[in-house]
Amino acid sequence: MSTQFQNEPDEEDNSAFWNKDPVPSRYSFVTRSRRWLVPALVSAVVLILVLAFGINSAGLSSRMGSQEDAVSNLSLSLSSARKASMGTAKDVQRLRFSVESNKDQLISVAESLKELELVHTLGRTVASLKCALERLIQNRTEIKGCCPLEWESFESSCFYFSRASLNWHDARDWCHAHQSQLLILTTAKDWDYVRPYVAHTFFWVGLTDENGKWEWVNGTPYTMDRSRWKPGQPDNWAGHGLGQGTEDCAHLHWDGRLNDLHCSQRQRFICQRRSSPSES
Ligand SMILES: [Ca+2]
Numbered sequence: 001m002s003t004q005f006q007n008e009p010d011e012e013d014n015s016a017f018w019n020k021d022p023v024p025s026r027y028s029f030v031t032r033s034r035r036w037l038v039p040a041l042v043s044a045v046v047l048i049l050v051l052a053f054g055i056n057s058a059g060l061s062s063r064m065g066s067q068e069d070a071v072s073n074l075s076l077s078l079s080s081a082r083k084a085s086m087g088t089a090k091d092v093q094r095l096r097f098s099v100e101s102n103k104d105q106l107i108s109v110a111e112s113l114k115e116l117e118l119v120h121t122l123g124r125t126v127a128s129l130k131c132a133l134e135r136l137i138q139n140r141t142e143i144k145g146c147c148p149l150e151w152e153s154f155e156s157s158c159f160y161f162s163r164a165s166l167n168w169h170d171a172r173d174w175c176h177a178h179q180s181q182l183l184i185l186t187t188a189k190d191w192d193y194v195r196p197y198v199a200h201t202f203f204w205v206g207l208t209d210e211n212g213k214w215e216w217v218n219g220t221p222y223t224m225d226r227s228r229w230k231p232g233q234p235d236n237w238a239g240h241g242l243g244q245g246t247e248d249c250a251h252l253h254w255d256g257r258l259n260d261l262h263c264s265q266r267q268r269f270i271c272q273r274r275s276s277p278s279e280s
Pocket residue numbers: 233234235236237247259260261
């Protein structure tokens with residue numbers, strides 16, 4: 001057995017098999033590859049980090065530049081605003097000084113206006129007393145240039161602000177029976193005069209659209225002016241529950257603006273006439 005084993009024809013080959021010379025050669029190549037591969041990878045990572053940091057640094061620098069510009073602009077704006085506020089403060093100071101220096105004059109003007117109003121009121125009172133004396137002396141109810149008792153005088157007209165309440169048609173007839181008509185407002189002066197009298201209640205005026213279009217009781221066509229009406233009026237409301245018909249008669253609201261109502265409603269009214277029409 002031992003001889004056979006020794007006589008194996010490929011004994012030398014087996015020796016050759018155990019010869020490891022070529023193998024260390026391949027192992028050395030791998031080792032060398034690993035030897036440069038690791039530093040290469042480290043270098044690549046470092047390079048990537050450097051590049052990333054560089055890009056971030058560039059973006060950061062750009063943003064910082066923008067922020068610096070913004071801060072610079074803000075500083076300029078603040079500086080301008082500060083100068084402007086200083087200028088305004090000076091203007092306010094000058095205005096205050098001007099007001100203070102003119103305060104006495106303004107007080108004097110206000111007192112003069114009060115006196116003027118008082119004189120005007122006294123003048124109306126004197127005129128009313130004069131009319132009353134004339135009525136007594138002449139034993140007449142109508143005096144030229146005078147308004148009847150309980151009527152108010154304004155310009156060349158007399159106004160009666162009723163205390164009783166009537167529906168619109170009865171109010172219109174009452175005014176006719178007293179040589180007057182329901183109020184017709186055609187001038188801003190008349191509107192301004194009437195407004196304080198209607199501050200607390202409603203008054204019928206001589207405006208109706210019973211015939212299909214708005215017109216004054218004397219037949220004068222009415223030119224629609226929404227600024228004189230309550231918002232959304234006239235609305236010709238049909239849900240009033242006051243019988244047939246919609247809202248065809250105008251009245252003055254207590255804020256001095258118009259509204260249309262059903263004519264059957266009872267409320268106070270204003271009559272208007274010229275001073276002593278029977279003699280004019
Ligand atoms: Ca209405």
